[in-house]
Amino acid sequence: MKLLIVEDDRSLSRSINDYLKMEGHVCEVALTFHEAINKASDNKYDCIIVDIGLPDGNGLDLIRELKSNKSTGGILILSAKSSLDDKLTGLKIGADDYLTKPFHFAELSARINSICRRNKFLGLNEITFNEIRINTDDNQVYVNDKLLTLTKKEYDLLLFFMANRNRIITKESIVEHLWGDDVILTDSFDFVYTHVKNLRKKIMVSEGRNYIKCIYGFGYKFIDS
Amino acid sequence: MKLLTKSTYYFLLLSILAMIAGGVFLYLTIKRVIYEQIDNSLITEKTIIQDQIEQTDTIPDFEASFGHQIEVKLLNYPLRKYQFIKDTDIYDSKSDSFNPFRYIFYSGNSVEMKGYIITIFQALSEKDELLQDLAIYMFFLFFSLLLISILINYLIARKLWRPFYISVNRASRFDIQSGKPLDLPETDIKEFGQLNEVFDNMTRKMRNDYLNLKEFNENAAHEIQTPLAVIRSKTDLLMQQKNLNKDSISLIKSINEATTRLFKLNHGLLMIYKIENQIFHEKKIISLKHITEISLDNYKEIMLLKKINVEMEAMDEALVEMNSVLAEVLISNLLSNAVRFNVDGGFIKCHFDDRYLIFTNSGLPLNIDPEILFRRFHKGSDNPQSAGLGLSIVKKIADTYGMMVTYTYLDNIHEIKLQYRH
Numbered sequence: 001m002k003l004l005i006v007e008d009d010r011s012l013s014r015s016i017n018d019y020l021k022m023e024g025h026v027c028e029v030a031l032t033f034h035e036a037i038n039k040a041s042d043n044k045y046d047c048i049i050v051d052i053g054l055p056d057g058n059g060l061d062l063i064r065e066l067k068s069n070k071s072t073g074g075i076l077i078l079s080a081k082s083s084l085d086d087k088l089t090g091l092k093i094g095a096d097d098y099l100t101k102p103f104h105f106a107e108l109s110a111r112i113n114s115i116c117r118r119n120k121f122l123g124l125n126e127i128t129f130n131e132i133r134i135n136t137d138d139n140q141v142y143v144n145d146k147l148l149t150l151t152k153k154e155y156d157l158l159l160f161f162m163a164n165r166n167r168i169i170t171k172e173s174i175v176e177h178l179w180g181d182d183v184i185l186t187d188s189f190d191f192v193y194t195h196v197k198n199l200r201k202k203i204m205v206s207e208g209r210n211y212i213k214c215i216y217g218f219g220y221k222f223i224d225s
Numbered sequence: 226m227k228l229l230t231k232s233t234y235y236f237l238l239l240s241i242l243a244m245i246a247g248g249v250f251l252y253l254t255i256k257r258v259i260y261e262q263i264d265n266s267l268i269t270e271k272t273i274i275q276d277q278i279e280q281t282d283t284i285p286d287f288e289a290s291f292g293h294q295i296e297v298k299l300l301n302y303p304l305r306k307y308q309f310i311k312d313t314d315i316y317d318s319k320s321d322s323f324n325p326f327r328y329i330f331y332s333g334n335s336v337e338m339k340g341y342i343i344t345i346f347q348a349l350s351e352k353d354e355l356l357q358d359l360a361i362y363m364f365f366l367f368f369s370l371l372l373i374s375i376l377i378n379y380l381i382a383r384k385l386w387r388p389f390y391i392s393v394n395r396a397s398r399f400d401i402q403s404g405k406p407l408d409l410p411e412t413d414i415k416e417f418g419q420l421n422e423v424f425d426n427m428t429r430k431m432r433n434d435y436l437n438l439k440e441f442n443e444n445a446a447h448e449i450q451t452p453l454a455v456i457r458s459k460t461d462l463l464m465q466q467k468n469l470n471k472d473s474i475s476l477i478k479s480i481n482e483a484t485t486r487l488f489k490l491n492h493g494l495l496m497i498y499k500i501e502n503q504i505f506h507e508k509k510i511i512s513l514k515h516i517t518e519i520s521l522d523n524y525k526e527i528m529l530l531k532k533i534n535v536e537m538e539a540m541d542e543a544l545v546e547m548n549s550v551l552a553e554v555l556i557s558n559l560l561s562n563a564v565r566f567n568v569d570g571g572f573i574k575c576h577f578d579d580r581y582l583i584f585t586n587s588g589l590p591l592n593i594d595p596e597i598l599f600r601r602f603h604k605g606s607d608n609p610q611s612a613g614l615g616l617s618i619v620k621k622i623a624d625t626y627g628m629m630v631t632y633t634y635l636d637n638i639h640e641i642k643l644q645y646r647h
Contacts, residue, residue: 015458080450102454105461153526168464172485191527217474
């Protein structure tokens with residue numbers, strides 16, 4: 001997937017670039033409003049990640065500009081302010097999602113995947129990984145074509161793993177993904193563990209393989225070994 | 226003690242002292258005047274009798290004079306000339322009592338050197354009665370004077386201090402968050418004018434400081450987000466590297482934990498600022514019961530895991546007019562606490578009636594004062610993952626909508642009571 005990262009903080013934009021490249025995306029970085037406009041007019045991106053606070057302009061204006069140029073790519077807003085107004089405005093003028101800093105890369109990756117899925121495969125919302133097939137339209141999961149009954153959280157977790165295949169996902173990012181960051185759950189790591197365990201069990205009962213590896217000290221990795 | 230009461234009290238005390246002293250002095254003076262008068266009349270009478278004896282050697286007819294009792298004795302031998310005036314009591318057989326008298330004793334010699342003694346008595350009972358009457362009148366006079374002056378003093382003081390009380394009252398209702406000025410009353414008393422000026426300057430300075438501090442905090446909280454994002458992104462990248470050794474893993478893990486904590490803290494603070502700044506101003510009618518049901522669903526698996534039994538006791542939909550985001554944050558924070566601090570096999574009871582929303586849950590004993598639970602950064606547990614902001618966010622939201630939130634703890638049962646309607 002071809003992505004444009006519009007973020008004025010060099011260090012952060014480089015990290016995002018590095019991570020998304022590891023994910024197999026083709027990335028370009030724009031540090032300013034104008035650079036972003038230039039790059040977006042020359043190229044076609046599948047998704048543009050826009051920081052709201054840019055030195056020479058507002059990210060929201062950039063989105064308006066992109067939309068008026070009939071850009072078809074998805075737009076994900078990054079913002080230091082978890083401001084509801086910004087979020088609502090952003091979504092109203094055509095952004096697909098909104099992510100507040102600081103974020104986990106796993107989360108960013110999941111959001112980008114979800115945006116691209118929505119934009120690209122219209123009507124074909126299916127993720128397949130070996131024997132696992134997920135239909136994101138009706139939220140059904142099949143293993144070896146057998147329907148798997150998952151709870152909402154287990155389903156979200158599987159989708160999260162799918163979006164971050166072969167990457168280490170921290171327990172913190174899973175907690176934030178599943179419960180949102182307004183909620184402060186302390187012993188939630190045990191719950192993550194239990195959810196992961198249950199999910200793994202359910203897949204294996206349907207004769208799926210065990211893809212979820214526990215990574216000591218960090219969290220988990222969904223890997224085809 | 227109120228200033229008015231205190232000043233009246235002192236006034237009363239000092240006036241009574243002054244009046245007692247004045248009264249005693251007046252009484253003694255009057256008494257002395259009366260005695261002088263008596264003594265003068267005794268001496269005058271004595272002189273008349275003495276003159277007559279010394280000139281004519283006859284005892285005058287003293288029946289008519291002054292109403293004194295006079296005794297004169299003529300002797301055949303000479304006496305030393307001697308005079309004194311004294312008080313005495315004389316027995317009165319009619320009333321079987323002693324009556325006070327004042328008398329003059331005079332001994333002298335006539336022309337023929339024959340001694341004589343004059344004793345003149347003046348009954349004091351009438352004078353004493355007069356004195357007594359005077360004392361009573363005086364007492365009433367003083368007493369009414371006292372009452373009148375207290376009243377006047379009180380009225381004047383009340384009038385004088387009125388601007389002061391108004392100022393104090395307005396100052397005590399000063400709300401640093403509302404941008405309203407103090408609006409102190411005009412006064413022609415210089416000192417109160419100064420006081421008002423001081424109040425005015427102080428509150429203006431306080432508000433400026435407060436706004437500066439708030440702005441600083443908000444900016445700081447927002448500015449921290451990007452560096453935090455950088456740290457988090459770098460650790461995320463670091464983690465993905467192959468062949469990390471155990472030490473590096475443990476280092477990255479610590480950095481990751483600390484970053485998460487900092488993030489939670491910052492997130493909570495930003496939430497509080499946003500509530501304070503009324504960012505969430507849009508209101509609509511919301512059912513707290515409905516929100517609770519949705520929120521409970523979010524914790525469904527966790528509660529299943531901890532074997533927490535949930536009991537709903539809904540007598541009311543608990544409809545309130547508030548911001549939907551804040552309502553969710555409010556309920557979610559309360560429930561998250563109820564789940565977090567619960568014990569395995571415990572329970573959560575959600576009760577709704579027409580005024581209250583009560584969440585009761587089993588849990589571990591509380592080792593701190595429930596009063597300070599609502600303060601920022603106060604933690605009920607030593608868990609580093611908790612920022613200690615949850616309940617102060619709850620309080621902030623409750624305050625915003627004039628709701629009362631109270632916490633009680635008894636025998637491992639925790640109860641949060643939210644009065645959402647008056």
